[in-house]
Amino acid sequence: MIKTSHISERTIGRLSLYRRLLHQLQADEKVNVFSHEIAQLSGVTAAQVRRDLMAIGYSGSSVHGYDVYQLNDSISRFLDAPQIQNVALVGVGNLGQAVLTYLSGRRPKLSIVAAFDKNPVKVNRVINGCRCYPMNEFAAQVQQQKIEVGIIAVPGSEAQAVCDTMVASGIRGIVNFAPATLKTPTGVHVEVLDMAVSLEKAAYFARIG
């Protein structure tokens, strides 16, 4: 049996990348793929690819490489929940609406089932295909719809309060778009997508090299 608790964050991120490449290879009707090909396409070493796949208990033939379909399937069984995991998004401004449109339907096993906003004009409407609720219904909706993942797309000054509400409601996985560093208890995982910091870094290295 695989001890999933020992798989690192970085490995999970790479597995997610490999799967995306495998989807592309399947679309291109490729049947087999070597670790060095996956490595080249994802910008890591072939040894890293082999270690990551061994970590989830997969081993390919060294003669013909990995079977694209089977490998895709193995990674999916590892990464995805058996049932669909439900997601809530908080903050239905420009960014939140774009995230809603962008992420909806992009992963078959992840479904954004509820959006939340404090603006009374937005609540109790369907926005970009997703029902928008008032913030005070957050905990109730999380329980009722078995929501496990939260996306934060509010201004930085409101992000910690939203995060606290999520954690108090039992959410253990958060994607944070807000320009704020969140404090969370152990056992809560936060993925940071900080656009302003990324732009600043790119600008710095564009200049300095």
Add this chain to the structure above:
Amino acid sequence: MIKTSHISERTIGRLSLYRRLLHQLQADEKVNVFSHEIAQLSGVTAAQVRRDLMAIGYSGSSVHGYDVYQLNDSISRFLDAPQIQNVALVGVGNLGQAVLTYLSGRRPKLSIVAAFDKNPVKVNRVINGCRCYPMNEFAAQVQQQKIEVGIIAVPGSEAQAVCDTMVASGIRGIVNFAPATLKTPTGVHVEVLDMAVSLEKAAYFARIG
């Protein structure tokens, strides 16, 4: 003199975070701040904060801590170009438009001066305050407007071609929102903001812990 070429990517990312915290502290009319306070707010150790600030040649008083205003100023002089750096965004779909709105004016020293799209309906219009050009004018606009940074917000299948065009036009700093792993020559810095991968990781850890 500071050897800026030895400052790591991670340090640059943390300096950008520290500056955001210092802006908040200034807004709260705080005059001095200790490394351990910055550390706590940014989720790193106090020793790390002191190392990062020493790396840019800044040292505070150990009695009263750092002067908030001066430290902010020092980080800004380090991170920011003396003049405004111009930025181009490619892909004016839902996501690109949201990014345009979100990032516009967020950093005084970074200005998104041009957007590009292959859709003839979008080009030669002003979208969310930014002029949209056809892709075949990319190199000319980069040269004319001295654009140094590129943002990629096109579908995954088109991202590498856009990236190649950017690199060929002399851009050395790229923020990539597209679900694609980009190949770039040495000396080109790519910041990855992959929403689908982040959501998958958050979902995985929400489930496994």
